[in-house]
Amino acid sequence: MSGFEGRDLTCIRGGRLVFEGVNFAASPGQALLLRGPNGVGKSSLLRLMVGFLVPAAGTINWDGTPISSDRDAHGARSVYIGHLDALKLSLTGAQNLSFWARINGHGKDHVLAALERFGILHLADIPAQLMSAGQRKRLNLARLIAVPSPLWLMDEPVTSLDAEGSELIEDIMAVHLDAGGIVIAATHQDLLGNRATELRLTPVIGSEYGDLA
Amino acid sequence: MTNQTTRNGTFAPMLALLGRDLRLSLASGGDSAMVVVFFVLAAILFPFGVGPESAVLTRIGSGVIWVTALLAVLLSVERLFLADYEDGSLELLALTPLPMEFLVLAKVAAHWLTTGLPLLVATPILGLLYHLPPAAFGPMILALMLGTPTLSLVGAIGSALTLGSRRGGVLLSLLVLPLYVPVLIFGTAVVDAAISGSGETAKTPIMILAALLLASLALAPWATAAAVRQALE
Numbered sequence: 001m002s003g004f005e006g007r008d009l010t011c012i013r014g015g016r017l018v019f020e021g022v023n024f025a026a027s028p029g030q031a032l033l034l035r036g037p038n039g040v041g042k043s044s045l046l047r048l049m050v051g052f053l054v055p056a057a058g059t060i061n062w063d064g065t066p067i068s069s070d071r072d073a074h075g076a077r078s079v080y081i082g083h084l085d086a087l088k089l090s091l092t093g094a095q096n097l098s099f100w101a102r103i104n105g106h107g108k109d110h111v112l113a114a115l116e117r118f119g120i121l122h123l124a125d126i127p128a129q130l131m132s133a134g135q136r137k138r139l140n141l142a143r144l145i146a147v148p149s150p151l152w153l154m155d156e157p158v159t160s161l162d163a164e165g166s167e168l169i170e171d172i173m174a175v176h177l178d179a180g181g182i183v184i185a186a187t188h189q190d191l192l193g194n195r196a197t198e199l200r201l202t203p204v205i206g207s208e209y210g211d212l213a
Numbered sequence: 214m215t216n217q218t219t220r221n222g223t224f225a226p227m228l229a230l231l232g233r234d235l236r237l238s239l240a241s242g243g244d245s246a247m248v249v250v251f252f253v254l255a256a257i258l259f260p261f262g263v264g265p266e267s268a269v270l271t272r273i274g275s276g277v278i279w280v281t282a283l284l285a286v287l288l289s290v291e292r293l294f295l296a297d298y299e300d301g302s303l304e305l306l307a308l309t310p311l312p313m314e315f316l317v318l319a320k321v322a323a324h325w326l327t328t329g330l331p332l333l334v335a336t337p338i339l340g341l342l343y344h345l346p347p348a349a350f351g352p353m354i355l356a357l358m359l360g361t362p363t364l365s366l367v368g369a370i371g372s373a374l375t376l377g378s379r380r381g382g383v384l385l386s387l388l389v390l391p392l393y394v395p396v397l398i399f400g401t402a403v404v405d406a407a408i409s410g411s412g413e414t415a416k417t418p419i420m421i422l423a424a425l426l427l428a429s430l431a432l433a434p435w436a437t438a439a440a441v442r443q444a445l446e
Contacts, residue, residue: 075308084301102229
C-alpha cells in the first residue's frame, strides 16, 4: 500500500482522551486538510503523524511500514511546519535557512531559490529579529523548498500570512502535489479547492471530564 | 564507500549544529564571557572572606577554583536546550536524519568550547591569586581539561530532564550537583597531590578523571537524547 495512512488512532494527552478511532489516508499527489473546532486534536494528530507523539492505540504506516520502526527515516521524509517559527533571531534569513538545509544533509544550493520562491530574497542578509511575523512565517515555510521532502505536515500554514502569501503557499503546495508529494495541513481556510480531501475531527463526548489516567 | 557516505552524513550535520551554536553564542552578547566573569569574580571574593594569609589561600585555592568552575558550568548548562526548546528548533532537530545522540554531542561540544575552554584560560590568573606553586599549574589545567567536559556532559542530562518544567534551574541543581561530586573530589585531589610535591600520587586522580570523562562520554548522550525525546511529547 503506497502512501501515508493511519488506522484507528487514539490519542491521550495528560490523562485526557483527545480523540479515538481516527483514520486517515493520503496517497502521493493528494492533500488532506484537517478540520474541526479549536481543541479537537488537529495539532495532536499532526504530532502523531510526525512521530513526536506515540498513539495510545492504532498504527501509522508509510508505504505499509509503521513509522515507529524507523523514526529517523520518517523524520527525513517529512517537513513539519509548526506554530513556532524555529528561527534564531540573531541569524540572518539565509543563515537560518541554510542551517536547516545543512543539518538535513542538503547543500546550500536550494536556499536562495527557496527565499526567492517565497518572495523574501531581500531578507537574506537581514537578522530574523528585524522581520515581521509574516516574514518569519515565510522564512519558516521556505524550509519546504530548501529541504526537499515528500511529506509536508503543516499546522496552520497560512496564519499571519497576507493574501498574497496565502496564494503563494497554495501555489507551492499545488506544485508539490503535481510532483507526487503529500500535503497534510490543519487549517481553517479553504486551501487547494477540489484537490484536497477533508478530515473532520469531532469532539469526544464528555472528554473534558473523562478520567482515563 | 557506504562507510564513507554514512560518515559524511553524520559529520557535516554535526558541524553545522556546532557552528550554529558557536555563532549564536558569540552573537548573543557573550553568554560565555558572563560565565568566565562569574567564575573569576566568585573566586576573587573568597580571599576577602577568609583573609589574605598565603598559607590559607594555597590550601583552599584548588577547592575554590573547582567549586566556582562547577557552579559556572551549572549556571550556563541550564540554557543548553532551553532556547531551542522554546523557539521550536528542538522539534525540527529531532526530525533531522542525524540521531539525537549525535545532536546532543554537538551541542555539548559547543557548550564546552564556549564555557569550559574559557574557564581553562582564566584559571592561571586565579592560580596566581591563590599563591598556588608553579608546579601545580600544569596538573590543575590538565584536571580541568578532563573534568569540565564531564561537567558539560552530565549537566546536559539535567538540562534535558528539566525542559518544560517551571523552576527548571533549581531542579537542575538538585539533579546534577550530586553527580558533580566525584569530579570535584578527584579534581581537587590532583592539585593537592601536585602541591605536596609528588607527581606520582597525582597520577591516580587524573586517571580517574579521565575514566569519568570516558564513562560520561559514552553514557550521557544516550540519557540526554532519551530525555529530549520525552520533552518533545
